[in-house]
Amino acid sequence: MNRRSGTGYTGIPPWIYAIAAAGALFVLLPLVAMVAKVNWPQFIPLITSEASLTALGLSLRTSAASTVSCIVLGVPLALVLARSPFPGQRLLRAFVLLPLVLPPVVGGIALLYTFGRQGLLGRNLELAGIRIAFSSTAVILAQTFVALPFLVVSLEGALRTAGNKYEAVAATLGAHPTTVLRRVTIPLVLPGLASGAVLSFARSLGEFGATLTFAGSLQGVTRTLPLEIYLQRETDADAAVALSLVLVAVAVAVVGLSHRRPHTSTAPQGAPQ
Amino acid sequence: MSTRKHVTFLLVAGALTAGVAGCASGAPATGSSSAASSGASETPKLSGTVTVFAAASLKATFTKLASDFEAKNPGTKVTLNFAGSSDLVTQITQGAPADVFASADTKNMTKLSDAKLIDGTASNFATNVLEIAVPPSNPASISSFADLAKPGVKVVVCAPQVPCGAATNTVEKATGTTLTPVSEESSVTDVLGKVTSGEADAGLVYVTDVKTAGDKVKGIPFAESDKAVNTYPIATVGASKNKDLAKAFIAAVTGSEGKKVLTDAGFGTP
Numbered sequence: 001m002n003r004r005s006g007t008g009y010t011g012i013p014p015w016i017y018a019i020a021a022a023g024a025l026f027v028l029l030p031l032v033a034m035v036a037k038v039n040w041p042q043f044i045p046l047i048t049s050e051a052s053l054t055a056l057g058l059s060l061r062t063s064a065a066s067t068v069s070c071i072v073l074g075v076p077l078a079l080v081l082a083r084s085p086f087p088g089q090r091l092l093r094a095f096v097l098l099p100l101v102l103p104p105v106v107g108g109i110a111l112l113y114t115f116g117r118q119g120l121l122g123r124n125l126e127l128a129g130i131r132i133a134f135s136s137t138a139v140i141l142a143q144t145f146v147a148l149p150f151l152v153v154s155l156e157g158a159l160r161t162a163g164n165k166y167e168a169v170a171a172t173l174g175a176h177p178t179t180v181l182r183r184v185t186i187p188l189v190l191p192g193l194a195s196g197a198v199l200s201f202a203r204s205l206g207e208f209g210a211t212l213t214f215a216g217s218l219q220g221v222t223r224t225l226p227l228e229i230y231l232q233r234e235t236d237a238d239a240a241v242a243l244s245l246v247l248v249a250v251a252v253a254v255v256g257l258s259h260r261r262p263h264t265s266t267a268p269q270g271a272p273q
Numbered sequence: 274m275s276t277r278k279h280v281t282f283l284l285v286a287g288a289l290t291a292g293v294a295g296c297a298s299g300a301p302a303t304g305s306s307s308a309a310s311s312g313a314s315e316t317p318k319l320s321g322t323v324t325v326f327a328a329a330s331l332k333a334t335f336t337k338l339a340s341d342f343e344a345k346n347p348g349t350k351v352t353l354n355f356a357g358s359s360d361l362v363t364q365i366t367q368g369a370p371a372d373v374f375a376s377a378d379t380k381n382m383t384k385l386s387d388a389k390l391i392d393g394t395a396s397n398f399a400t401n402v403l404e405i406a407v408p409p410s411n412p413a414s415i416s417s418f419a420d421l422a423k424p425g426v427k428v429v430v431c432a433p434q435v436p437c438g439a440a441t442n443t444v445e446k447a448t449g450t451t452l453t454p455v456s457e458e459s460s461v462t463d464v465l466g467k468v469t470s471g472e473a474d475a476g477l478v479y480v481t482d483v484k485t486a487g488d489k490v491k492g493i494p495f496a497e498s499d500k501a502v503n504t505y506p507i508a509t510v511g512a513s514k515n516k517d518l519a520k521a522f523i524a525a526v527t528g529s530e531g532k533k534v535l536t537d538a539g540f541g542t543p
Contacts, residue, residue: 216456
């Protein structure tokens with residue numbers, strides 16, 4: 001599998017493996033503990049209750065929508081950051097990446113003061129009859145806010161790795177910039193775009209803090225799976241654990257998909273989701 | 274990019290390992306710490322540290338009571354841990370080192386006493402009722418509980434799973450009013466947050482929350498609130514290593530000085 005370690009010499013001192021194993025255990029053990037806590041006889045009834053299915057459905061729908069918004073907003077952003085140097089570029093990149101390190105609840109508060117009823121934009125939207133607070137749109141906004149950096153980082157990296165030789169050639173052959181983008185650049189970085197989109201999807205799926213702060217929690221409208229887990233925990237620990245396992249399974253499936261994608265030689269053409 | 278592939282691989286591998294190990298282990302070994310009660314020492318002089326797990330709504334009052342207690346009993350220290358009552362029950366069940374537990378409802382205290390994790394019986398020390406909180410400008414002109422059901426009013430409540438939501442349900446039933454909330458939050462703090470930020474026209478919170486929020490919200494008391502009175506019980510945790518100090522702290526809370534602090538904050542007496 002690993003083509004780079006063909007010579008047999010890894011250059012890693014043996015004790016590193018011991019610490020690496022401890023690190024891996026540190027992440028795996030809590031998962032094992034959670035799986036051990038699952039009430040298996042009740043597992044299916046717990047995860048197929050109406051509230052659970054509604055929450056899962058809402059999570060998948062909103063995450064898909066926010067992945068699309070991430071692609072729409074993130075691709076141009078990554079192109080600008082990777083291809084055209086301009087003053088303040090570093091600063092822009094730092095701000096775009098900010099949601100990566102910001103506690104989501106801070107993101108939620110920031111969104112509240114932007115799109116909330118008395119917020120910077122929300123005030124005008126309210127006058128226009130558009131209400132975002134307590135709607136599924138608010139959930140999508142919260143998810144897009146936290147997931148966008150994942151797409152931008154992946155894609156910008158892919159764009160820099162790919163370089164712009166082919167694009168330059170295409171341009172000298174007379175191709176219009178839009179044609180170059182569509183026929184050369186995007187196909188070239190498709191694997192990077194795909195894994196960025198998958199990571200954004202996974203991040204959206206797990207979004208909790210910003211949603212709770214900004215969107216509220218109502219079954220079928222704003223109560224996504226993480227919020228449902230948080231609420232179930234109050235009364236029904238078994239249900240919370242079962243739903244957590246579902247979320248872990250979905251996350252593993254999604255991330256597993258992104259892992260396999262770049263290896264398939266018959267590169268598929270469409271969007272990842 | 275290659276780093277990410279490795280991370281991904283680890284994740285997938287980890288999940289597989291987790292599945293296998295989970296199947297193998299079967300019965301989880303839950304560490305029970307209830308039997309570890311060391312014999313109560315007979316020393317009359319109070320000293321040491323008492324760890325108090327208290328419901329989030331007691332934050333202001335218990336912080337004050339704790340510093341009063343420390344001042345009255347030199348050599349003692351009160352460590353406070355505030356969270357939702359059910360979170361605290363989970364923590365104590367899992368062996369967190371608590372000496373005193375003060376719950377925001379009897380249901381969560383019953384969970385602990387049923388599990389034989391408290392010492393003796395709990396005593397009720399305060400009550401709390403719901404109140405309507407609106408933004409200072411009261412944009413939806415709310416003046417009664419029935420007003421909350423008017424069309425177009427954005428009302429935020431607690432989810433039925435948490436104590437304040439259960440109380441909301443009781444009031445709804447008692448008054449025959451059906452609310453269609455725009456959000457059912459998992460804590461009373463989140464409800465208050467939606468009102469103070471102006472997102473909601475009204476929220477149902479406790480009287481004490483309105484008092485704590487000061488002039489950020491306006492409180493509208495309603496007569497039907499007495500249909501759902503929340504009682505706060507307090508008890509010594511069975512596994513406590515310093516039961517004398519725990520009992521002394523509980524006496525301070527249930528005594529006259531404790532009552533005064535609680536009443537000043539808006540709590541009722543049981």
